[in-house]
Amino acid sequence: MDQALPITDLFATDATTEAAAPNDERAAGYLTTEEQLVLAGARAGNPRALRQFYEAHQSQVRGHLYRLLGPDSEIDDIVQTVFARAFAALATFKGNSALSTWLYRITTNTTHNLLRQRFRRNRVKSAFQWWTDGRDAHLQTGRVDVRGEAERLLQRLAPDLREVFVFYHYEGLTLQEISQILDKPVSTVGDRLTRARKRLHDLVHGDA
Amino acid sequence: MNPALHDDSAPRYGCLECREDAELVVGDRLHAEGLARYHAHLRGCEGCRRAHQLLSAVYRGPDPGSSGHGIVARDREFTAILRKVRAAAPVSWYRQNVSLVGVAALAAALAWVVVRPEGGPASQVASRDLPDLLARQPTGPAAQSEPARAAGLDHHAQADYGRVVAGNSFVAEGERPVATDTFPVGTRFEVFPGSSMQIGLVGKILANFGSGSEIHWTRADPGLVELDLRRGMIAVRYERLPADPILKIRTPSAIVRVVGTVFTVEVDDDGDTAVAVLRGEVEVLDLKSEDLLAEVSAGYRFDVARSTYADVGRPEVGLAMPLSDGDGDGQFVFADGTIPPSWVVPGLPDVPGLRRLEHIVVRTADARPRLERPHAASHKRGREARGDDGQALIDKLVRETRASRREQLMASLAHCQGLYESAETRYLSARCLTQFMSEHGDDDIAEGHLLIGILRMDFANDYPAAKQAFEKFLARAPDHADVELARYRLWLASTENGDIHEAIEHGRDYLRRHPDGKYAGKILQRFPQLVSEL
Numbered sequence: 001m002d003q004a005l006p007i008t009d010l011f012a013t014d015a016t017t018e019a020a021a022p023n024d025e026r027a028a029g030y031l032t033t034e035e036q037l038v039l040a041g042a043r044a045g046n047p048r049a050l051r052q053f054y055e056a057h058q059s060q061v062r063g064h065l066y067r068l069l070g071p072d073s074e075i076d077d078i079v080q081t082v083f084a085r086a087f088a089a090l091a092t093f094k095g096n097s098a099l100s101t102w103l104y105r106i107t108t109n110t111t112h113n114l115l116r117q118r119f120r121r122n123r124v125k126s127a128f129q130w131w132t133d134g135r136d137a138h139l140q141t142g143r144v145d146v147r148g149e150a151e152r153l154l155q156r157l158a159p160d161l162r163e164v165f166v167f168y169h170y171e172g173l174t175l176q177e178i179s180q181i182l183d184k185p186v187s188t189v190g191d192r193l194t195r196a197r198k199r200l201h202d203l204v205h206g207d208a
Numbered sequence: 209m210n211p212a213l214h215d216d217s218a219p220r221y222g223c224l225e226c227r228e229d230a231e232l233v234v235g236d237r238l239h240a241e242g243l244a245r246y247h248a249h250l251r252g253c254e255g256c257r258r259a260h261q262l263l264s265a266v267y268r269g270p271d272p273g274s275s276g277h278g279i280v281a282r283d284r285e286f287t288a289i290l291r292k293v294r295a296a297a298p299v300s301w302y303r304q305n306v307s308l309v310g311v312a313a314l315a316a317a318l319a320w321v322v323v324r325p326e327g328g329p330a331s332q333v334a335s336r337d338l339p340d341l342l343a344r345q346p347t348g349p350a351a352q353s354e355p356a357r358a359a360g361l362d363h364h365a366q367a368d369y370g371r372v373v374a375g376n377s378f379v380a381e382g383e384r385p386v387a388t389d390t391f392p393v394g395t396r397f398e399v400f401p402g403s404s405m406q407i408g409l410v411g412k413i414l415a416n417f418g419s420g421s422e423i424h425w426t427r428a429d430p431g432l433v434e435l436d437l438r439r440g441m442i443a444v445r446y447e448r449l450p451a452d453p454i455l456k457i458r459t460p461s462a463i464v465r466v467v468g469t470v471f472t473v474e475v476d477d478d479g480d481t482a483v484a485v486l487r488g489e490v491e492v493l494d495l496k497s498e499d500l501l502a503e504v505s506a507g508y509r510f511d512v513a514r515s516t517y518a519d520v521g522r523p524e525v526g527l528a529m530p531l532s533d534g535d536g537d538g539q540f541v542f543a544d545g546t547i548p549p550s551w552v553v554p555g556l557p558d559v560p561g562l563r564r565l566e567h568i569v570v571r572t573a574d575a576r577p578r579l580e581r582p583h584a585a586s587h588k589r590g591r592e593a594r595g596d597d598g599q600a601l602i603d604k605l606v607r608e609t610r611a612s613r614r615e616q617l618m619a620s621l622a623h624c625q626g627l628y629e630s631a632e633t634r635y636l637s638a639r640c641l642t643q644f645m646s647e648h649g650d651d652d653i654a655e656g657h658l659l660i661g662i663l664r665m666d667f668a669n670d671y672p673a674a675k676q677a678f679e680k681f682l683a684r685a686p687d688h689a690d691v692e693l694a695r696y697r698l699w700l701a702s703t704e705n706g707d708i709h710e711a712i713e714h715g716r717d718y719l720r721r722h723p724d725g726k727y728a729g730k731i732l733q734r735f736p737q738l739v740s741e742l
Contacts, residue, residue: 047290051468054286062277068267082286084292146522150265169271197231204263205227 008081030098039099056107057103064107067170068115068162072152078114081143082107104171104181108163115159122155153203161196168193221245226256228256233260233356234267278500279491280454283467289449307711361430361710364649365734366411368393368428370432373666373702374530375405375631377417390730397423399440404631406530406667409433409702412452412667416443416530418474432456441474443528447669461553462501470531470551471504472524484509484524486551513657519554522568529565530635543635543667598662601690602637605655628659638663654685658694665697671705692718696727703734 031039038056041049063202066077085106089146093102154162175193179186217372226249232238233246250257268284277285361367371380377399379386386395397417399405400471405417409454410428417423421440427433428571434456435442446455446467455466460479464471475481483492485504492502492510510519525547532551547553547563555569557563581671601623605617624640627633645656664670678698682691695718702711715731719741722728732739 048447051286051292054289055282056281058285070270076285082294083286083289083492084296084352087289087293088296146261146265146434147270150268151263151270166269169267200229200263200266201231201276204230204259204266 030095035099038171039093041092042087044188050087053069053086057100058083060066061103061107062098064104064166064171068111070155070167074114078107078110082110085110101177103182104173105183108181111161112163119155119159153200156203157196157199161199164189164192165196165200211604223249223253223256224249227259228254229508230260230263235263255670279467280465283454290582321388329413340552361410361428361705361706365703365707365708365711367430369734370395370409370425371666371700373408373414375403375407375417375633377403382538388730390733391425393425393428394423397421397425399694401546404527405506406631406634408666408669410453411706412446412448413455414445414531414667414671416444416527416578418527421591425687426458428454435456437473437475438474439479441472441523441527443470443472443531445470445528445531458495459512460495463498465493467508467635469526473529475523478513480511480513482509482511484520486520486525486528487548505552507554520552522565523568525551525553525568526565530632531669533635533638533663534668544639598628598659601655601659601693604690605653605659608653608655635663635667638667654681654688655690656689657681657684658697661701662693662697665701665704670705671707673703674701692722692725692727695721695729696725699731711735712738 032110035056038052042053058079062075062079065072066080067184069075069078086103089106092098097105107139154165157165164178166180167173168175175183175186175189179189182189215598225245226652229238229242229246233243238246252261301489306554316636334351348684350641351721352638370391372391377397379391379395379397381392382396397405397407399417399419399421401420403419407415407417409425410433413433414622418441423436423440423442424436424438425434426436428461432455433453437458442457444455444457444466444469444568444637446466448466452468457464457473459464459473459475461475462481462483464481464483467488469484469490471479472484475485481492483490483504485506485508487506489503489505491558492504492512493499494501500741501512502510502515504517509516509520510516529543529547529550532548534545544561545564547556547565549560549563553563553568556567561641576593606621608623621644624637624644627637627640639655641663645653645660656675658681661674661681664677665674675698677699681688681694682698685691688694695714699711699714699718702708702714712735715735715738718725718731719728719738723741
């Protein structure tokens with residue numbers, strides 16, 4: 001049985017009043033009043049505020065992971081890791097962006113290495129599978145097959161390109177927002193998006 | 209100009225052109241003429257049609273709708289997240305070297321005692337340990353944090369017992385009437401018509417049973433607390449922490465599963481169930497298969513038989529009002545008859561002055577009469593269980609004030625007494641008494657602190673504030689006739705808050721001072737090992 005969680009202790013390292021005050025002022029530009037209240041409570045370790053924070057954003061994080069990784073048994077674990085990191089870092093949230101943007105950033109940092117590892121490991125395997133699927137393509141006409149195939153195509157995009165494509169086309173973010181999340185110049189993000197589209201075009205039309 | 213070139217006015221549109229236009233079509237950026245050519249080509253080209261479907265699916269993306277989580281799954285996930293946060297917390301240097309620090313601290317303490325034996329740290333700690341919790345105001349984020357409260361039900365003294373807070377009804381354990389205001393798992397309640405009853409369960413759940421209700425407390429273990437509502441209506445407030453048990457309420461037609469919220473459940477004469485939620489969210493499950501029937505969000509009333517939603521109405525909010533004390537999103541507010549801002553009541557404005565019961569639009573579509581089934585209460589054998597610790601106390605407070613104080617004090621105190629006497633309005637008397645004590649309180653009328661402590665504990669589950677008030681009473685009036693009650697309540701607050709070691713100490717202290725006290729049996733019921741203190 002769990003004892004009372006010492007949440008306050010966990011945030012005590014950075015959650016000094018002096019440090020939090022300027023953050024709160026900056027956050028006022030990006031956060032609604034309700035978000036500011038929840039954030040203040042969550043920083044103080046208030047369990048109800050933490051729960052509200054989680055409830056407000058869990059579908060965003062879970063949805064993004066689903067779009068990025070497809071149906072994956074590890075999504076629930078990654079969601080937990082993302083929120084655990086977010087809770088532990090609440091005190092360091094500077095308020096220079098919306099909370100959703102900040103969470104996207106944590107999610108991206110959490111998944112990036114995983115994506116790269118999987119991409120390297122499965123490159124040969126995916127290529128073989130693609131060859132097999134492509135050979136049998138004339139047998140597959142159903143909508144479900146198309147969707148599954150689309151997900152497999154997306155997995156063949158390099159992680160850097162996939163992230164940008166998912167943010168832009170699935171999450172509906174602007175290049176500026178993606179640039180903020182990935183901490184890359186807008187020109188780099190735009191270039192990656194173009195390359196992602198080109199790569200997907202080639203994969204769809206069998207040029208890859 | 210070569211006319212032959214212009215004769216070829218219909219340009220060739222083959223697979224190559226189709227591929228080039230594919231992204232434009234999927235992005236809805238191709239002009240109408242090009243779009244017509246594109247689709248004309250698709251009709252005759254199987255390969256391009258397939259590629260178009262695939263590209264559309266890629267740009268549409270996967271559908272995350274199927275990845276949604278139910279309340280209980282989310283609750284488990286949230287608990288796991290908090291566990292991960294705790295596990296990832298850096299171990300402080302002094303914990304890594306705890307033995308070294310311990311020896312150093314002991315040496316420093318000894319040195320201090322040797323140098324300054326007359327001062328010592330004890331006096332300073334004693335004064336610091338008693339912040340005036342009742343005077344806390346929600347002035348900033350730090351003040352909004354909830355009092356630290358133990359999660360989970362680790363000890364049977366907390367898990368296996370409930371208490372009657374106010375009101376009266378027939379209370380029985382099996383066929384045997386319960387003789388005190390403390391009752392165990394397995395207890396059945398039958399609320400008398402025209403009456404209501406408030407109870408506390410496992411120190412964390414506050415429930416208000418409506419007139420004519422019949423409820424059976426069937427289970428309480430570390431993971432699950434279960435009530436069986438056979439008829440009538442109950443309102444529940446449950447400030448659940450992650451490790452606390454889930455609450456299930458069974459009715460003749462459904463199961464309501466709760467992970468922390470304010471809500472009501474009603475069973476009408478036909479056995480049909482309606483669930484209304486004021487804050488948070490509850491799940492309604494099928495009685496047999498336990499499949500999810502509905503997730504009811506705040507502000508809605510779900511009728512299980514009809515599978516229809518309606519707005520929360522005045523009856524539900526009215527029954528839940530005694531649960532409003534301290535329900536202010538972590539702010540320390542006393543109930544004053546205002547509907548808490550955290551409760552969602554459609555049609556009710558946010559202006560505090562207008563958030564009152566009389567401003568809720570009365571539901572007219574629901575012609576069903578409220579349950580006032582003719583009741584055989586008067587024929588029941590056994591006593592009425594009622595939470596009446598404070599009734600004699602407030603009467604005494606009024607008598608003493610009348611004897612020793614000015615007339616004008618009586619008016620405000622009489623108002624508090626009036627609120628306290630009724631189970632329906634008792635929750636309002638905490639604010640009244642606190643105001644009275646802040647204006648007129650001194651050593652002569654210390655009973656007010658004891659009463660305030662009882663009310664904070666019973667209606668707000670605010671155990672730190674209650675313990676503070678009891679300690680203040682004991683410090684101010686150590687020879688008062690009600691110190692026994694104060695010491696009992698101090699023990700009870702520690703027990704229900706899950707502070708078991710502290711509770712054992714308070715229980716031991718009580719038994720030493722009052723070995724024949726009227727609450728000794730209740731203490732021994734929960735801590736049989738303390739019998740050696742007698």
